[in-house]
Amino acid sequence: MTQNTVLHHKMELLKNNLKKMGRVGIAFSGGVDSTFLLKVAHEVLGKEVIALTVSSCFIPKRELREAEDFCKREGIRQIIVPFSPLSVSDIASNPPKRCYYCKTLLFQSLKAATQELKLPFLLEGSNKDDIGDYRPGLLAVKEQGIRSPLMEADLSKDDIRTLSHGLRLPSWNKPSFACLASRFPYDEPINTEGLSMVEKAEDYLFQHDFSQFRVRIHGKLARIEILKEDFDRLMEPELLTEITDYFRSLGFLYVTLDLCGYRTGSMNEVLPLSSEK
DSSP states (O other): OOHHHHHHHHHHHHHHHHHHHOSEEEEOOSSHHHHHHHHHHHHHHGGGEEEEEEEOTTSOHHHHHHHHHHHHHHTOEEEEEEOOGGGSHHHHTOOTTHHHHHHHHHHHHHHHHHHHTTOSEEEOOOOGGGGSSOOTHHHHHHHTTOBOHHHHTTOOHHHHHHHHHHTTOTTTTOOOOOOGGGGSOTTSOOOHHHHHHHHHHHHHHHHTTOOSEEEEEETTEEEEEEOGGGHHHHTSHHHHHHHHHHHHHHTOSEEEEOTTOOOTTGGGGGSOSSOOO
16 A cells, blocks of 8 residues: 555545534644644534634744634634633643643633534644653543544654645644743743743744754753754854854853754653653
């Protein structure tokens, strides 16, 4: 069986599952996965799909604008759901299970919105690759009864990018993104000042055409993760000085480059294989 045939079968399974649901709300962040899910759901269900997008200090304003622009272009109804995670001590204190507590409250907020809209299903965009890393948020998804159609259709991230390219979605090659809270080491409290510093620092790297990156915050130290093939460009004297000066203007005292390069979930490297905290 060819790869195209396999992808076709997965796409048909996804469409059939969506068709059976009838009316849905989709947790839409504007990322690769949720954009693909929303696009396919809109093709199958039309006006019976509503995008629910969270507005939060954990989400960069750039991401929110992109999500809003996509819905306007596609003619998809979108509702912005305010969410204040730092008002919850179990989230702001940043334990290893922060994502679980955050996703639980977030999906409770989104479920309340779907109930007001009389939508029988709330969907989210996890794919089968998300099962691998330490992701306590997936437990919250299961406990809250949220459907994950991409996972149910056995779609991987590579599958979704390939199919997104075929659908001419601008997100097909969009870099992976995780909420800004993931830039803080576990058990170091998250605060609005640090979130603002990280968001502005990452926006600066984005404006300088770095494609995949993270700025991890360790007190007043910024640890930059970029792809190893971008190391040489970052180390060009003029750009290096420019970035360092800008980061210091944000409040960082030290600016470092992580020699291991960009990788997802680097803050999880300090955790045991199973964390109960």
